[in-house]
Amino acid sequence: MDHTTLLPVIDDLTEFRRAHADDPALSVLEELWSGRPERAEPAALALVRSARTVRHRALLADVRRDLGRVSQAVEEYRDLLREHEGTGREAALWQHLGKAYFVGGAYGEAADAFEAALRLRLDSGADPDLVTSSRQALDRARSLAGRGSEGTES
Numbered sequence: 001m002d003h004t005t006l007l008p009v010i011d012d013l014t015e016f017r018r019a020h021a022d023d024p025a026l027s028v029l030e031e032l033w034s035g036r037p038e039r040a041e042p043a044a045l046a047l048v049r050s051a052r053t054v055r056h057r058a059l060l061a062d063v064r065r066d067l068g069r070v071s072q073a074v075e076e077y078r079d080l081l082r083e084h085e086g087t088g089r090e091a092a093l094w095q096h097l098g099k100a101y102f103v104g105g106a107y108g109e110a111a112d113a114f115e116a117a118l119r120l121r122l123d124s125g126a127d128p129d130l131v132t133s134s135r136q137a138l139d140r141a142r143s144l145a146g147r148g149s150e151g152t153e154s
Contacts, residue, residue: 006102006137007066008033028059037066054080054089058096070104091120095134098141107145114138 002009010016010033020026025047031040044063047056057076065073077097084090098113118134120126 001133001136003136003140006099006140010034025055025059028063032059032063032066035066037063041067054084054093058093061100062096065100065103070100073100074104088124091117091124091126091130091134094120095137098137102137102141107141108147111138111141111145111147114141 001007010030013030013034016030016033017026020029023029025043028040028043028047031037031043040063041060044056044060048060050056057080061073061076061080064070064076074097077093077100081090081093081097084093094113094117098110098117101107101110101113114134114137118131118138121131121134
């Protein structure tokens with residue numbers, strides 16, 4: 001994750017391709033996380049058409065976010081959150097909603113979303129890397145929103 005933009009980046013393309021070789025979303029992830037969302041969009045649309053899964057819809061929302069269509073991404077994440085409230089996917093969806101707000105410069109809303117993701121991750125005993133990711137994103141959004149970093153301990 002780039003700590004300035006909060007977006008994923010690929011550090012080692014060969015290793016990334018090896019680790020995701022069996023992932024049908026590999027081409028979308030590679031283009032998106034390499035900063036080429038315009039090249040990721042056709043493949044993301046094809047994924048959603050072939051199987052309208054949560055993951056595919058979320059990837060398309062991420063593509064739209066990175067193309068500057070933040071309101072579309074926010075709307076899709078809001079829809080996904082309504083559909084998956086109270087499930088194991090909720091924390092990740094809040095995290096992605098926060099990233100969409102963050103990219104759009106809505107730092108207060110981003111902080112609120114990251115806080116929800118962090119709370120859910122802490123409550124569920126999520127992987128420490130996921131907790132750290134939510135905590136770092138929350139601190140960055142709060143800083144840019146002028147809120148400080150209150151309440152991020154736990």
